[in-house]
Amino acid sequence: MSVYDIPPGEPIGPYHFEWTDEEWLIALEGHVTIRTPEGELGLDPGEVVCFPVGSGGAHQARNATDVPVRVAVLSTMNEFGIVEYLEDEQVGIWAGEEHYVLDRPKPHKGG
Incomplete structure (x- = not known):
């Protein structure tokens, strides 16, 4: 589990989705705004949202308020x-302690 303090007007990170890990976000303090493929939703302290594996689980958490927000993020952590x-247009790949961010490759045309 990781705990993040999000300053006013800031996101935790970029809009993304996981191919290998399901994630859960728990609002701990303040009101956090969650961007998803279906639109935005807000979470108040104690509320939880799950981001499934795949593009349907795309998300970004941000603080759209003028006071600090605190969230906890849990993951299957493969x-x-x-x-x-x-x-x-990038892909992140990690194995153990190694982590790489690459430009997203073009789809393979077979062969």
């Missing part, structure tokens, strides 16, 4: 992982 950063 040893090997792949994440797509949708607006940056």
Whole structure:
């Protein structure tokens, strides 16, 4: 589990989804705004949202208020992982302690 303090007007990170890990976000303090493929939703302290594996679980948490927000993020934390950063056209790959961010490759045409 990781705990994040999000300053006013800031996100935790880029809009992304995981290919290998399901994630859960728990609002601890303040009101956090969650961006998803279906639109935005707000979470108040004690509320939880789950981000499933795949593009349907795309998300970004941000603080749209003028006071600090605190959240906890839990994950299945597989040893090997792949994440797509949708607006940056990048892919993150990690295995153990190694972590790489690459430009998203073009789809393979077979052969």
